[in-house]
Amino acid sequence: MSASLLPAQRRQRIVELLGRREYITIDEIRAATGASMATTHRDLDHLATMGALTRIRGGATRPPSPRGEARLLAACLTRVRQALDRNDLTTVESALHQALDACTRLRRAS
Incomplete structure (x- = not known):
């Protein structure tokens, strides 16, 4: 994947991954987005704040009910x-x- 994805594109890709699976790891997110570890953590923090996912150790799960x-x-x-x-x-x-x-x-x- 290209590391030049815009933040919205990376975040959409993360949400799409969670749409197919209940849990995703940091490494899977990085592979799908091409983002650095720090950028991945920032994206997850943003998405968690927005309620789009729940952060857990090592990755993320689907959003709350x-x-x-x-x-x-x-x-x-x-x-x-x-x-x-x-x-x-x-x-x-x-x-x-x-x-x-x-x-x-x-x-x-x-």
């Missing part, structure tokens, strides 16, 4: 409210994106 998605959505919205109170618009934007992604996943699951 719809109930877990609902909890993630509630947590994101709580972060939005707290960030607004602090006038932290960067965190508001990030949390809103995460909330919208959780809504999309919940809609797909129903």
